[in-house]
Amino acid sequence: MSSPDFASLGISKPVLQAVQELGYEQPSPIQAQSIPILLEGANLLGIAQTGTGKTAAFALPLLSRLDSSQSAPQILVLAPTRELAIQVAEAFQTYARHLKSFHVLPIYGGQDMRGQLRGLQRGVQVIVGTPGRILDHLRRRSLDLSKLRALVLDEADEMLRMGFIDDVETILAETPSTCQRALFSATMPPAIRRVVKKYLGDAREVSIAAKTRTVERISQRYLMVQGRHKLDALTRILEVEEFDGMLIFVRTKSTTVELAEKLEARGFSAAALNGDLSQALRERTVNRLKKGDVDIVVATDVAARGLDVDRISHVVNYDIPYDNESYVHRIGRTGRAGREGCAILFVAPKERHLLRAIEKSTGQQVTSMELPTGEQVSTQRVQQFQEQILRNLDTQDLDRFRELLEGMAHDRELSMSDIAAAMAWQLQQERPLFPKLASIEVASHEKSIGRDKRPDASPRDRSQKRKERPTDKRKQRDEFGEFEMTTYRMEVGKNHGVTPGDIVGAIANEADIESRYIGQIKLYDDHSTVDLPEGMPPELLNHLKNKVRVCQQPMKLSPLGGESGHRPPPSKGKLSLKTKPGGKPRARKPETAQKRSGSRPAKK
Numbered sequence: 001m002s003s004p005d006f007a008s009l010g011i012s013k014p015v016l017q018a019v020q021e022l023g024y025e026q027p028s029p030i031q032a033q034s035i036p037i038l039l040e041g042a043n044l045l046g047i048a049q050t051g052t053g054k055t056a057a058f059a060l061p062l063l064s065r066l067d068s069s070q071s072a073p074q075i076l077v078l079a080p081t082r083e084l085a086i087q088v089a090e091a092f093q094t095y096a097r098h099l100k101s102f103h104v105l106p107i108y109g110g111q112d113m114r115g116q117l118r119g120l121q122r123g124v125q126v127i128v129g130t131p132g133r134i135l136d137h138l139r140r141r142s143l144d145l146s147k148l149r150a151l152v153l154d155e156a157d158e159m160l161r162m163g164f165i166d167d168v169e170t171i172l173a174e175t176p177s178t179c180q181r182a183l184f185s186a187t188m189p190p191a192i193r194r195v196v197k198k199y200l201g202d203a204r205e206v207s208i209a210a211k212t213r214t215v216e217r218i219s220q221r222y223l224m225v226q227g228r229h230k231l232d233a234l235t236r237i238l239e240v241e242e243f244d245g246m247l248i249f250v251r252t253k254s255t256t257v258e259l260a261e262k263l264e265a266r267g268f269s270a271a272a273l274n275g276d277l278s279q280a281l282r283e284r285t286v287n288r289l290k291k292g293d294v295d296i297v298v299a300t301d302v303a304a305r306g307l308d309v310d311r312i313s314h315v316v317n318y319d320i321p322y323d324n325e326s327y328v329h330r331i332g333r334t335g336r337a338g339r340e341g342c343a344i345l346f347v348a349p350k351e352r353h354l355l356r357a358i359e360k361s362t363g364q365q366v367t368s369m370e371l372p373t374g375e376q377v378s379t380q381r382v383q384q385f386q387e388q389i390l391r392n393l394d395t396q397d398l399d400r401f402r403e404l405l406e407g408m409a410h411d412r413e414l415s416m417s418d419i420a421a422a423m424a425w426q427l428q429q430e431r432p433l434f435p436k437l438a439s440i441e442v443a444s445h446e447k448s449i450g451r452d453k454r455p456d457a458s459p460r461d462r463s464q465k466r467k468e469r470p471t472d473k474r475k476q477r478d479e480f481g482e483f484e485m486t487t488y489r490m491e492v493g494k495n496h497g498v499t500p501g502d503i504v505g506a507i508a509n510e511a512d513i514e515s516r517y518i519g520q521i522k523l524y525d526d527h528s529t530v531d532l533p534e535g536m537p538p539e540l541l542n543h544l545k546n547k548v549r550v551c552q553q554p555m556k557l558s559p560l561g562g563e564s565g566h567r568p569p570p571s572k573g574k575l576s577l578k579t580k581p582g583g584k585p586r587a588r589k590p591e592t593a594q595k596r597s598g599s600r601p602a603k604k
């Protein structure tokens with residue numbers, strides 16, 4: 001946790017300003033290690049995964065070294081998927097917001113070529129693209145890499161897995177030998193080692209060391225939830241979970257304020273704690289938490305460093321920490337003074353690997369938790385409602401009110417229960433006793449994530465090793481359980497010059513299917529076959545059938561056994577292949593309805 005600050009790392013003023021405006025409080029470990037090396041102009045091998053802050057780790061130093069007088073492309077980032085290319089391009093745009101006449105262009109397959117050509121002609125300093133399409137532009141001579149000053153290979157192992165490695169090498173060979181090179185990869189399979197050796201010979205290596213520590217007396221759970229649903233998920237947990245004091249960790253200073261305000265607006269007593277607050281104000285907030293004047297504090301890592309408040313029964317990692325060190329430090333804020341503590345971690349499906357790393361480094365299992373249901377929320381609210389009424393009966397002088405209602409019942413010929421029901425309805429309007437909660441997509445599952453799976457063995461790798469079977473149905477297994485694969489035929493084959501990489505690229509980009517869910521591919525002269533998870537939504541299948549082209553040919557995807565082979569997805573109406581093919585909802589455990597005062601939303 002003894003990380004330097006961004007200013008002392010030496011990034012340029014306009015880039016530093018953008019970082020400060022974004023509320024990044026301190027560099028993540030991969031940033032602290034990579035930025036000085038890239039600023040020096042050296043080659044870098046970064047062993048890091050999504051969610052560690054690796055985009056800023058290369059974008060900030062490379063932007064700091066940008067030559068504003070040169071309009072030919074200076075930085076090229078190769079990314080395995082369209083989504084990542086767009087995300088990285090957006091990150092560059094954000095970090096470069098104070099650089100004059102800066103242009104970044106994402107380039108990926110499936111996008112109109114003319115727009116890309118116009119963009120390239122206008123002049124861009126940074127290009128972020130998928131290998132196939134970048135290669136297309138090089139062949140057409142619409143992209144000139146002769147002035148390139150830096151090349152980044154992002155998620156290199158994923159590019160390898162998607163069959164892009166040859167394209168990547170061809171592009172690497174086209175870049176000037178003086179060009180600075182950086183390669184980021186979560187794993188280091190031999191093919192990547194070979195590329196590193198050949199093209200990044202003198203690269204300095206950085207990775208985030210995973211230290212082992214045990215965290216006793218703290219029960220650790222995680223909820224797999226998409227970023228956009230985190231606030232709703234947190235609100236439900238706050239309603240149902242029995243807690244005393246709670247510390248919620250987020251990544252940026254601005255999020256501490258935003259989240260605390262949102263929680264306040266939803267009726268919880270919450271305050272922000274971040275490095276922008278004066279020391280006096282920080283101390284006041286901590287004291288309020290100690291005394292129980294506030295139950296929830298939303299903090300950044302820096303602000304909560306060393307925080308020692310006995311009544312913190314829960315730590316929620318609203319934003320997953322970048323490294324295991326921070327995780328251990330964060331959850332160590334609970335379970336103090338010999339008490340039991342609870343840690344809850346929010347994990348987006350794409351951040352699963354970070355969870356796996358945390359489990360490995362702490363040597364403890366983080367168990368999956370269920371999102372509280374609307375029914376559970378309702379049970380809690382009804383119970384609190386009853387408690388409040390009983391408290392009023394106990395503590396308030398109600399004679400005049402009793403008289404009022406008895407008079408009303410008599411005059412209007414109403415029963416007391418009718419009147420009470422109408423009053424109860426009135427009272428619960430702001431916080432309905434029987435709420436209809438919005439549906440939240442969570443991907444919880446019985447098995448701990450990835451424990452039985454090698455991280456770099458995709459179904460495709462495995463199925464390619466497997467002997468061929470005569471049927472067109474196969475079973476695949478991932479962390480969400482077992483799911484069927486169906487073989488599809490496409491009308492593009494060897495005669496059209498297609499490679500497995502083209503097919504994976506087209507399906508991954510166009511259908512948004514993660515490459516690891518793309519199974520065995522076989523090439524024939526005039527057609528090919530590919531295994532895909534069964535139960536693809538019809539609209540997706542239609543898209544692949546009618547719209548997608550590979551090697552200039554319409555793919556015309558169809559189930560090998562004919563249309564009748566297609567069955568609707570097994571569980572939810574809409575199958576998100578990115579996260580849970582064939583995912584089965586878990587059986588729910590009944591929850592207790594007990595709750596301590598801290599979990600009750602503050603009175604408004």
Ligand code: AMP
Pocket residue numbers: 023024025026027028031049050051052053054055056251252
């Ligand atoms: P990445 O690993 O590049 O996908 O980044 C993960 C997320 O962390 C992105 O949303 C970034 O905006 C955010 N992030 C990166 N660096 C920092 C930092 N130093 N402080 C706070 N958030 C950051």
